[in-house]
Amino acid sequence: SYVLTQPPSVSVAPGETARIPCGGYKIGSKSVHWYRQKPGQAPVLVIHNDNDRPSGIPERFSGANSGNSAPLTITRVEVGDEADYYCQVWDTDEHRLIFGGGTSLTVL
Amino acid sequence: VQLVESGGAVVQPGGSLRLSCAASGFTFDDYTMHWVRQAPGQGLQWVSLITWDGRLKYYADSVKGRFTISRDNNKNSLFLQMNSLRPEDTAFYFCTKDPSSNTATYLFDSWGQGALVTVSS
Numbered sequence: 001s002y003v004l005t006q007p008p009s010v011s012v013a014p015g016e017t018a019r020i021p022c023g024g025y026k027i028g029s030k031s032v033h034w035y036r037q038k039p040g041q042a043p044v045l046v047i048h049n050d051n052d053r054p055s056g057i058p059e060r061f062s063g064a065n066s067g068n069s070a071p072l073t074i075t076r077v078e079v080g081d082e083a084d085y086y087c088q089v090w091d092t093d094e095h096r097l098i099f100g101g102g103t104s105l106t107v108l
Numbered sequence: 109v110q111l112v113e114s115g116g117a118v119v120q121p122g123g124s125l126r127l128s129c130a131a132s133g134f135t136f137d138d139y140t141m142h143w144v145r146q147a148p149g150q151g152l153q154w155v156s157l158i159t160w161d162g163r164l165k166y167y168a169d170s171v172k173g174r175f176t177i178s179r180d181n182n183k184n185s186l187f188l189q190m191n192s193l194r195p196e197d198t199a200f201y202f203c204t205k206d207p208s209s210n211t212a213t214y215l216f217d218s219w220g221q222g223a224l225v226t227v228s229s
Binding site: 001031033035037042043044045048054084086088089090095096097098099100101102 | 142151152153154157166168169202207214215216217219220221222
């Protein structure tokens with residue numbers, strides 16, 4: 001079955017750039033979506049279709065997708081960006097939706 | 109868009125429960141809907157989807173044969189019938205909406221607040 005791999009945690013200083021990896025076999029052939037979840041809240045879509053931002057999501061958020069890697073990048077990180085981030089794809093072969101294990105972003 | 113789950117409860121292993129999701133603020137019968145769950149302190153896990161017309165339903169392997177997704181487009185409602193519940197089914201269950209009408213793009217642009225299901229003796 002298809003697996004998406006994320007590191008459990010990433011730390012970054014305010015104002016710096018955070019890169020949150022998401023790895024999967026030939027993930028470049030799939031559409032990748034990203035969600036942000038703050039404690040006690042439902043997740044929110046921040047990137048869809050690899051690098052499209054829903055309305056209301058700042059330009060500081062961007063995605064990429066090629067080969068076996070589809071990272072989320074957050075520039076000029078703010079304390080308010082602290083959250084868990086999940087990547088997600090649809091496994092067309094198995095008709096299943098897959099989430100990565102999630103990455104906790106800490107802003108030091 | 110508003111999605112409001114209900115029906116969460118404490119249930120014994122082997123028991124059954126039916127979750128409901130009341131949808132408003134959009135044309136419900138145009139959109140594919142999903143259930144996603146999250147065990148306390150854990151990550152997200154997709155459970156099931158049903159297309160806008162109810163014709164296609166898919167399930168995660170962990171719930172296949174035990175859970176059934178359904179919808180009533182006349183009542184703008186989504187359901188999840190859960191049978192043979194196990195302790196590992198304990199989680200918040202979120203009702204979620206696909207962003208595109210009359211198709212399935214397999215992502216979510218709206219989430220409910222979640223309903224807690226606890227399976228314990």
